[in-house]
Amino acid sequence: MASSTLTTNTTLAQAAWPRRAAAPAWARDAFLVVAFSLVTALSAQVVIPLAPVPITGQTFGVLLTGALLGPRLGALAMALYLLEGGLGLPFFAGGAGGAARLLGPTGGYLLSYPFAAALVGWLAGRGWDRRPLTMLAAMLLGSLVVFALGAGQLAHFVGPGRAVTLGVLPFLPGDAVKALAAAGLLPLGWKWLGTRNPSPTPPLQARKDGRG
Secondary structure (H helix, E strand, C coil), rough: CCCCCCCCCHHHHHHHCCCCCCCHHHHHHHHHHHHHHHHHHHHCEEEEEECCCCEEEEHHHHHHHHHHHHHHHHHHHHHHHHHHCCCCCCCCHCCCCCHHHHHHCCCHHHHHHHHHHHHHHHHHHCCCCHHHHHHHHHHHHHHHHHHHHHHHHHHHCCCCHHHHHHHHHHHHHHHHHHHHHHHHHHHHHHHHHHHHHCCCCCCHHHHHHHCC
C-alpha cells in the first residue's frame, strides 16, 4: 500500500498522483513523460506580444515540467519533446519542426531543455518548490542553463558579443516574469494539496489533545 507521507524528495506531481500497488509504476511515469512533452509543445505556441521581445511560454513549460516531475522524468519528457520536434512535428516555437532547428543558431536553447528540467527537478525534489523564494531561485538557475547552452551555440554563428545581445539580454524581462509566476504557482499547489490531504495527527500529539 502506498504511503501518504510527503517527504522533501517528493515532487508536486508525485504527491498529487502517488504510485499505487495496483498499477505498474512505469505506466504512470510513461503517461507523465508523454503528457508533459505535449504540454511543452503547446506552451511553445503561446506568445505574448510585448515590445521589444515577445514573451513565449516555451521555457516556462520546460522548467515547470522539471519542477513537477523531478529530474529523471522531467529530463525524459524534454528528450521526448526534442525527438518529436526533431522528427518534424510542429512542436517548436512558431509551429516549427525538423532536425535543422536543433543544429541551427537557436538549437542550443532547445538542446538545453533536458538539462534545465533536470536541474529544476533536482532542486524541487529537495523542497525548493515549496517556498516562493527558493522556487524563484530554482527557475532562475534553470533559465541560466538555457541561456548558457543557447548562447554558446549561437556564438558559433554570430560571435560571443552578439550572442549575448541577441540571445540573452532581450529575454531577461520575460524570463523574470515566468520565474515569478512559477514562484507563486508551485508553493500554491503544495498549499492546495495540503488542504486536500492533511497530515494525520501524530499519536503522541493526539493523546496530548485528548483525542486518543
